[in-house]
Amino acid sequence: MFTFSQEVTPALKAHIDAQYSMFADLSQKMFDTAQKINELNIQAAKTLLEGSLSSAQQVIVAKDPYEALSIAAAQAQPSAERVREYQQHLNNIAARTHLDLAKTAETHVPNTSRTAAAVADEVARKGNEETEKAASRQKAAFERFKTTIDRGDEQKPQANRPAA
16 A cells, blocks of 8 residues: 655645635535526426426317317417526526636635645745755765775875886
8 A cells, every 4th residue: 555654734734625625615506506406497397297287188178179279389488488487597597606606716716826835835945955955965975985986096006106
C-alpha cells in the first residue's frame, strides 16, 4: 500500500477545507435544482394525465365523430399553453440556479484563491529550501571529492625533476 510520508500543512488543510466548502455548497445548489425540476416534472405529468383523462371522457360521451373531433381540437390550445408554462417554469428554475451558483462561487472564490496562493507560496518556499539543501550537499560532496583527489596527488611519489 502506498503511504504518504509528507505531513498535511496548515495551508494545505485550509485550502482543502475551502474547496470542500465551496463544492459542498455548489453540490447542494445543484441538488436543490434537481429537486425543483423533479417536482415540476411530477406536476406536469399530473396535469397532463388529468387533462388527458378529462378529454378522453368527453370524447367517449360524444354523440357523433364530429363532436369528438371538435372536443379533441379544443384541447390543443390548453395543451400548448401547459407546455409553454412548463417551459417557462423550467427557464425560471435554470435562471435561479445560475444566479445561485454565481452567488455561491462569488462567496467562496476569494477564500479559495487566498488559500491556493498560500499553498503555492509554501510550496515555493519549501522548494527553495530543498534546492538550497541539495546545492549545499552537492558542494560538500564536490569538496570531499576534491580533497580526496588533492590528498591522492600529495601521496604520489614525485618524479625527479631537473632544477631549473
